[in-house]
Amino acid sequence: xxxxxxxxxxxxxKNYIVGDQKIRxxxxxxxxxxxxxxxxxxxxxxxxxxxxxxxxxxxxLPSSGDYILDGVNVKTLxxxxxxxxxxxxxxxxxxxxxxxxxxxxxxxxxxPLLYNRLVSNAERRERAEEALxxxxxxxxxxxxxxxxxxxxxxxxxxxxxxxxNPVVIFADEATxxxxxxxxxxxxxxxxxxxxxxxxxxxxxxEPDIAAFTKHSIVIQDGRIVEDRSNPNSQNIVxxxxxxTEDKSNH
Amino acid sequence: xxxxxxxxxxxxxxxxNKMRSFLTILGIVIGVAAVxxxxxxxxxxxxxxxxxxxxxxxxxxxxxxxxxxxxxxxRSSSATQTLKVKDVTYLQNNSKLIDAISPELDGSGQVxxxxxxxxxxxYSGNEDYLHIKKYEVASGRVFTSKEIKTAAKVCLIGQxxxxxxxxxxxxxxxxxxxxxxxxxVIGTLTEKxxxxxxxxxxxMMLAPYTTVMKRIYRQTYLRAVVLSAxxxxxxxxxxxxxxxxxxxxxxxxxxxxxxxxxxxQEELISNFSSVSEMMLVLLGSIAAISLVVGGIGIMNxxxxxxxxxxxxxxxxxxxGGKSRDVLKQFLFEALLLSVLGGIIGILVGILASVIxxxxxxxxxxxxxxxxLLSFLFCTFIGxxxxxxxxxxxxxxxxxxxxxxx
Numbered sequence: 001x002x003x004x005x006x007x008x009x010x011x012x013x014k015n016y017i018v019g020d021q022k023i024r025x026x027x028x029x030x031x032x033x034x035x036x037x038x039x040x041x042x043x044x045x046x047x048x049x050x051x052x053x054x055x056x057x058x059x060x061l062p063s064s065g066d067y068i069l070d071g072v073n074v075k076t077l078x079x080x081x082x083x084x085x086x087x088x089x090x091x092x093x094x095x096x097x098x099x100x101x102x103x104x105x106x107x108x109x110x111x112p113l114l115y116n117r118l119v120s121n122a123e124r125r126e127r128a129e130e131a132l133x134x135x136x137x138x139x140x141x142x143x144x145x146x147x148x149x150x151x152x153x154x155x156x157x158x159x160x161x162x163x164x165n166p167v168v169i170f171a172d173e174a175t176x177x178x179x180x181x182x183x184x185x186x187x188x189x190x191x192x193x194x195x196x197x198x199x200x201x202x203x204x205x206e207p208d209i210a211a212f213t214k215h216s217i218v219i220q221d222g223r224i225v226e227d228r229s230n231p232n233s234q235n236i237v238x239x240x241x242x243x244t245e246d247k248s249n250h
Numbered sequence: 251x252x253x254x255x256x257x258x259x260x261x262x263x264x265x266x267n268k269m270r271s272f273l274t275i276l277g278i279v280i281g282v283a284a285v286x287x288x289x290x291x292x293x294x295x296x297x298x299x300x301x302x303x304x305x306x307x308x309x310x311x312x313x314x315x316x317x318x319x320x321x322x323x324x325r326s327s328s329a330t331q332t333l334k335v336k337d338v339t340y341l342q343n344n345s346k347l348i349d350a351i352s353p354e355l356d357g358s359g360q361v362x363x364x365x366x367x368x369x370x371x372x373y374s375g376n377e378d379y380l381h382i383k384k385y386e387v388a389s390g391r392v393f394t395s396k397e398i399k400t401a402a403k404v405c406l407i408g409q410x411x412x413x414x415x416x417x418x419x420x421x422x423x424x425x426x427x428x429x430x431x432x433x434x435v436i437g438t439l440t441e442k443x444x445x446x447x448x449x450x451x452x453x454m455m456l457a458p459y460t461t462v463m464k465r466i467y468r469q470t471y472l473r474a475v476v477l478s479a480x481x482x483x484x485x486x487x488x489x490x491x492x493x494x495x496x497x498x499x500x501x502x503x504x505x506x507x508x509x510x511x512x513x514x515q516e517e518l519i520s521n522f523s524s525v526s527e528m529m530l531v532l533l534g535s536i537a538a539i540s541l542v543v544g545g546i547g548i549m550n551x552x553x554x555x556x557x558x559x560x561x562x563x564x565x566x567x568x569x570g571g572k573s574r575d576v577l578k579q580f581l582f583e584a585l586l587l588s589v590l591g592g593i594i595g596i597l598v599g600i601l602a603s604v605i606x607x608x609x610x611x612x613x614x615x616x617x618x619x620x621x622l623l624s625f626l627f628c629t630f631i632g633x634x635x636x637x638x639x640x641x642x643x644x645x646x647x648x649x650x651x652x653x654x655x
Contacts (some may be wrong), residue, residue: 083570086568094652100562103262114259164570
């Protein structure tokens with residue numbers, strides 16, 4: 001079981017010093033995410049979920065405690081090694097998409113691979129095309145990011161997150177800027193990825209979105225106050241059908 | 251990150267904002283073009299002065315009389331009577347380094363043929379004069395030593411005189427008058443054209459120095475002695491020898507100053523060159539200042555660009571870009587902008603030089619050095635002014651950068 005754990009967090013603390021005050025953003029977190037899990041991290045603003053996500057995403061280091069990602073203790077790594085971990089083991093999807101402006105979908109998806117020395121030009125192009133096809137944007141590869149809708153832009157972002165074959169994808173309020181129907185479509189994409197075995201950590205404050213995940217944790221004041229699995233997670237396809245029905249009734 | 255990828259990223263970033271990139275490099279384009287054009291004009295005039303002086307003979311050494319400063323009043327060199335024909339003979343007999351030597355007298359006057367007349371200048375020397383001054387005979391012949399000895403009234407004339415008083419007539423054998431003295435034309439001189447100073451080098455007649463001395467000016471002293479060294483390298487030692495021999499010939503004591511002055515072509519060139527080189531430095535520095543201003547423009551835009559693209563930088567770092575990758579990207583963007591500006595600037599500068607040459611008729615010379623110099627300079631500017639913004643970008647914290655609005 002141990003080697004199947006993608007994320008293992010043991011008694012993690014993160015403190016900030018603001019003025020003379022010590023702020024405990026994370027106060028003894030223990031968390032285990034097995035391979036193939038789809039976990040929702042929930043919490044109100046100020047709960048510490050962004051801090052947790054930054055540490056999970058190897059953008060920040062904990063003050064104490066251990067974070068073992070895919071068998072590697074992140075605490076021992078320097079800045080450049082962390083960048084390599086982010087590049088090769090992690091995928092990111094942001095609330096505001098964060099695509100490069102005036103750049104085609106294909107070039108946006110190629111971006112992480114540009115920072116990987118081991119990927120040749122031809123392979124980079126091929127993998128980016130595959131990733132875009134897998135999110136259903138086969139016909140929009142050469143479109144500029146500004147020429148696409150929010151949902152399409154988020155699909156490009158998802159393609160970008162999977163193109164480097166990461167061990168886990170972190171999504172930070174990935175549906176926050178989208179309407180309900182498009183949100184469901186994006187969740188469907190995440191569920192599909194998860195069904196193929198991808199581990200996903202999804203930060204959200206919307207319970208109805210969290211309902212589509214397998215496992216959810218709730219953070220409050222830097223502690224995990226709830227950690228439960230969600231055996232009857234809703235199938236997104238039903239919900240999508242429902243939104244279509246709602247629309248036709250109106 | 252691979253170097254090729256950095257280039258690719260930088261090119262994408264630059265082409266993403268074509269108008270702004272163009273305006274950014276405009277400063278560099280103008281700066282480099284100004285440097286190229288200014289240097290081309292500077293070198294061009296310098297070169298043409300050099301050519302003019304060289305065409306008079308690079309081995310040429312001029313000796314002119316000066317009055318010693320004993321009485322406190324200096325008179326003009328033409329009125330000084332210290333150089334005599336015997337000095338020429340003395341040098342001829344005693345010098346081991348002189349290639350050829352000739353006395354020189356010259357003056358202006360009206361030349362008349364039939365009903366035509368023309369104001370011109372008469373030069374005179376011995377049979378070696380043409381060789382020393384790099385003149386060539388187009389038709390006819392040079393005067394002989396016998397004609398010099400007898401002060402024969404013969405002359406050679408330049409093309410301008412032929413055009414003005416003979417027209418299509420063949421001048422050889424005709425008699426023309428200069429200062430009321432009849433001269434038989436025995437030869438014509440090959441055309442040389444105008445020199446850089448605008449002087450018509452074909453507007454001249456040439457006669458034996460004895461004739462000019464005795465028959466026209468009735469004087470016993472010379473205006474100058476011209477001589478040529480055996481080679482350009484031996485000019486300095488020849489000058490030294492001539493100085494020594496002339497002091498002996500003039501029986502000057504050690505305490506006395508020279509009563510003559512020796513000017514070589516090299517000195518003449520450097521006199522004129524120092525003026526045009528000063529202009530060159532002046533023009534060059536003005537152009538260089540505009541290049542620096544262009545560089546500051548690049549820095550300004552790169553700095554703005556870093557602020558504007560803070561999120562992009564955060565994203566690149568989140569996706570695995572290292573600080574040094576971001577540094578390289580922005581540095582390379584600045585470098586690419588300035589090099590691009592440099593290349594366009596070089597082309598514009600060459601074009602401007604060609605236009606100046608054709609429209610204004612100024613001599614221009616685009617040298618590889620000036621191209622290389624301005625190219626290196628704008629590369630340096632790209633790195634220098636790109637460094638600070640690039641450092642700023644690479645020092646960003648990805649978490650804060652991603653949150654940047």
